[in-house]
Amino acid sequence: MTEGSPTDLVDAFYRAYNAQDAAAATALYAQDGWHQEGDSGPRRDGQAALQQGLERFFVMLPDAHWLVRETVTCGGTxxxxxxxxGRLGIDIGGSPxxxxxxxxxxxxxxxxxxxxxxGTRDYWDIREFQRQIKGENA
Known part of the structure; x- marks a missing residue:
């Protein structure tokens, strides 16, 4: 990764994500970089595992788009x-x-x-995701 500000690195991350480019996103991580879903979700360690996880994610949500609402920087965080x-690209749980x-x-x-x-941690509401794939109203 080339030198730049923390926000430059994060901007590059979202450009790669929004292009569904798992290789480019993974290249932004350190060789021993990691990603975890929230505090207790699955964790992937190393660039190979990160790329594999992103490739699977982009099959599930092939037109995924992240709209950045707010960015807060504090030191190295x-x-x-x-x-x-996005729209689901697969059937989940045996349902259409x-x-x-x-x-x-x-x-x-x-x-x-x-x-x-x-490393990265991603916090989102699994119940809201499940509600949406079941077609339930909020």
Whole structure:
């Protein structure tokens, strides 16, 4: 990763995500970088695992788009409030969910290292996701 400000690195991350470019997004992480879903969700360690996870995610939500709502930087930590939108590209749980629209609010927490992303945590509401794929009203 080339040198730049923390927000430059985060901006590059979302450009790669919005292009559904798993390789470009993964390249922004340190070799031993990690990603975790919230505090207790699954964790992926290392660039190969990160890329594999993103490739699977982009099959599930092939037109995924993250709209950055707010960015807060404090030292080597950047918090990003976002809205994720897209349509499911697969059926989930044996139900016909392909094509269903998804809109989720979330927060990405970035731990930045020397010119790379050391790790990320992604916080979003699994119950809201499940409600949307079931077609239930809020």
């Amino acid at each position: 950047v918090a990003v409030v976002y809205t994720l939108t 969910t392909r094509g269903k629209p998804i809109e989720l609010a979330g927060i990405h927490m970035f731990q930045l290292g020397e010119n790379s992303i050391a």
